[in-house]
Amino acid sequence: MRTFKYILIIKLTVFYISLIHAESWELNVNIENIYNTSTPGDWITLGTCDGCNDNFQYSEDEFDTPDGPIDYTDLQFTNYNWIGTIDSNGIVCEYAHFASDRKAVHPPSDLLVWNITGVCADAVEETTQTAQLNWVVDSLDQDYEIYIYVGEEGVNMRYTTGVNISCDEMGSNYELIDGEWITTTNIKILMGGCASTGLQTFYWDADGDGLGSNIFGEYCNGFQPDGWVYNNDDVDDEIYCESNNFDSCWTCDGGNSQMDCNEVCAPSTPIGEVQIDEGLIYGAFIDECGICSEGSTGHIANSDQDCNGDCYGTAFIDDCNICSEGNSGNTENSDQDCAGICFGDGFYDACNVCNGYNLSCLDQIFGYGPTDFYAQLNTDLNQVDLTWNYNNIHPEVIGYRIWDYSNDIYNLIEQIDSTSLFTFTINEATSETYCINVFDQYDNESEKLCTQSSEFDNFIFEFNDGSGSYLMSFPYLS
Numbered sequence: 001m002r003t004f005k006y007i008l009i010i011k012l013t014v015f016y017i018s019l020i021h022a023e024s025w026e027l028n029v030n031i032e033n034i035y036n037t038s039t040p041g042d043w044i045t046l047g048t049c050d051g052c053n054d055n056f057q058y059s060e061d062e063f064d065t066p067d068g069p070i071d072y073t074d075l076q077f078t079n080y081n082w083i084g085t086i087d088s089n090g091i092v093c094e095y096a097h098f099a100s101d102r103k104a105v106h107p108p109s110d111l112l113v114w115n116i117t118g119v120c121a122d123a124v125e126e127t128t129q130t131a132q133l134n135w136v137v138d139s140l141d142q143d144y145e146i147y148i149y150v151g152e153e154g155v156n157m158r159y160t161t162g163v164n165i166s167c168d169e170m171g172s173n174y175e176l177i178d179g180e181w182i183t184t185t186n187i188k189i190l191m192g193g194c195a196s197t198g199l200q201t202f203y204w205d206a207d208g209d210g211l212g213s214n215i216f217g218e219y220c221n222g223f224q225p226d227g228w229v230y231n232n233d234d235v236d237d238e239i240y241c242e243s244n245n246f247d248s249c250w251t252c253d254g255g256n257s258q259m260d261c262n263e264v265c266a267p268s269t270p271i272g273e274v275q276i277d278e279g280l281i282y283g284a285f286i287d288e289c290g291i292c293s294e295g296s297t298g299h300i301a302n303s304d305q306d307c308n309g310d311c312y313g314t315a316f317i318d319d320c321n322i323c324s325e326g327n328s329g330n331t332e333n334s335d336q337d338c339a340g341i342c343f344g345d346g347f348y349d350a351c352n353v354c355n356g357y358n359l360s361c362l363d364q365i366f367g368y369g370p371t372d373f374y375a376q377l378n379t380d381l382n383q384v385d386l387t388w389n390y391n392n393i394h395p396e397v398i399g400y401r402i403w404d405y406s407n408d409i410y411n412l413i414e415q416i417d418s419t420s421l422f423t424f425t426i427n428e429a430t431s432e433t434y435c436i437n438v439f440d441q442y443d444n445e446s447e448k449l450c451t452q453s454s455e456f457d458n459f460i461f462e463f464n465d466g467s468g469s470y471l472m473s474f475p476y477l478s
């Protein structure tokens with residue numbers, strides 16, 4: 001039994017309506033399986049015409065016929081970038097595959113590209129998996145180059161009449177990038193421009209730093225539009241950065257200089273803008289104790305210092321609001337007086353009582369007071385000479401007070417602010433009875449010791465008039 005291989009032959013018949021640059025022409029591509037006539041083929045039409053549009057225009061660009069129940073090899077033009085566009089009649093393009101694709105008339109220096117895809121019939125897929133493209137170019141103006149590319153291999157359609165392709169090479173690759181469909185196909189027909197050298201892939205450089213993004217396009221080398229470069233190395237095509245080196249705040253060559261110690265970036269940086277929206281606060285810094293503080297840290301700067309400025313020290317504010325202990329040199333609450341009042345004037349008296357004014361120990365301070373108190377009357381000089389003794393004088397006693405006593409009233413004659421005197425003279429004496437006592441710094445007084453003036457010797461006795469006791473002197477006649 002003889003086995004036959006079925007080879008699908010695709011005939012591309014070129015009908016040139018005119019050889020003049022400004023006029024229209026068409027190319028029909030027919031698909032036939034010459035070894036198996038029961039497997040139908042397909043055809044597509046490409047060309048240029050006056051008034052035609054390079055983009056989608058209904059009627060000049062006809063949608064591909066949907067697959068039917070019959071197994072056949074399908075060919076089509078593929079333009080995913082047309083989906084969603086609206087032509088001059090308001091018709092929206094909803095499909096990517098077309099049976100015809102006509103473009104505007106261009107001079108030979110412009111490059112026109114038709115992307116071709118297809119699907120082999122099942123009978124071909126199951127047998128040879130190979131197709132042959134055939135064409136004849138005999139009347140196209142010599143100013144136009146026309147090449148067919150299968151992958152990277154280009155064939156001059158003027159001097160070659162066919163090329164073999166596999167069914168796998170009839171597919172397409174497409175990707176949605178930034179809202180735009182980018183399509184690449186293995187089979188292309190190029191006319192004009194750089195058809196002989198083929199297209200080169202270029203990448204869009206939005207920020208102008210010489211580094212391209214992942215948005216790509218195919219152009220003739222040397223004729224790519226402004227803004228398209230040979231590489232797609234840019235890690236961020238929205239920020240100009242020739243070094244392509246971004247720090248953690250996403251600033252070019254920033255070296256994290258705009259990031260605080262809590263890894264929060266300045267609001268002016270791309271990452272900082274995001275962190276602000278997340279509620280983070282920029283501005284943390286290393287305080288004097290080496291702790292990252294403020295910003296979003298939750299740590300108050302220098303809160304690890306004591307009141308004396310020592311990190312992790314033990315000084316503290318006492319009850320008088322004074323920094324004390326630790327290395328401060330101050331003793332806790334040393335500014336309180338004996339009554340516990342800060343900066344008060346309370347004091348301990350001679351009795352060791354706070355604010356006692358010596359009242360609790362006057363007997364100890366004054367003792368028995370002055371003794372041997374005499375008033376010697378000198379009638380010739382009309383004066384009285386007072387004398388007395390005072391032993392074991394307490395330091396709190398600061399002086400004497402001399403009084404006269406008449407009509408039951410004590411009248412101060414003199415205050416002596418010294419305890420070193422033991423005599424005092426009263427000139428022009430008018431009283432017969434004189435008294436003496438001592439006083440301290442708080443104006444406390446001892447009991448008065450009294451005597452009656454006499455020209456002679458005196459004796460001392462106690463006289464009580466019912467209101468108190470006092471001492472008086474009377475003349476003693478010998």
